[in-house]
Amino acid sequence: MELGAFSISLAVKDIAASAAFYKKLGFSDHGGDISQNWLILKNGETVIGLFQGMFEKNALTFNPGWTQNAQALDSFTDVRELQRELKAEGVEFLSEAEEGTTGPASFMLVDPDGNPIIVDQHV
Numbered sequence: 001m002e003l004g005a006f007s008i009s010l011a012v013k014d015i016a017a018s019a020a021f022y023k024k025l026g027f028s029d030h031g032g033d034i035s036q037n038w039l040i041l042k043n044g045e046t047v048i049g050l051f052q053g054m055f056e057k058n059a060l061t062f063n064p065g066w067t068q069n070a071q072a073l074d075s076f077t078d079v080r081e082l083q084r085e086l087k088a089e090g091v092e093f094l095s096e097a098e099e100g101t102t103g104p105a106s107f108m109l110v111d112p113d114g115n116p117i118i119v120d121q122h123v
Helices: 015-024 079-088
Strands: 005-012 028-033 038-043 046-052 059-063 105-110 116-121
Touching (some): 005 015, 015 038, 015 046, 028 046, 079 105
Parallel strands (some): 005 046, 059 116
Antiparallel strands (some): 005 059, 028 038, 038 046, 105 116
């Protein structure tokens, strides 16, 4: 099962302070809008998202259809197909992608230790 590009989404208290800290570690802007309280940073192939007031907990994020550089792939497994495969394995969902649609969609689940996992397709 190919889940797509991986990043960690951090629930931060002060996005400006967090951005400044991670930039000291060599991360640079890759996307987002700090004025809207979300920012995507990258260091090499490592991607982190900073989100102030959007999530309660840090989350693992996968983006089907994207490379680690947020470029669209020619071929990938659609988020709805991933959802069907996981349902067949008995995985429970917090939210689901709407079946019968195409294009951008997402679902969310939680691992056995309570870590949120977001599968968020943008293409």
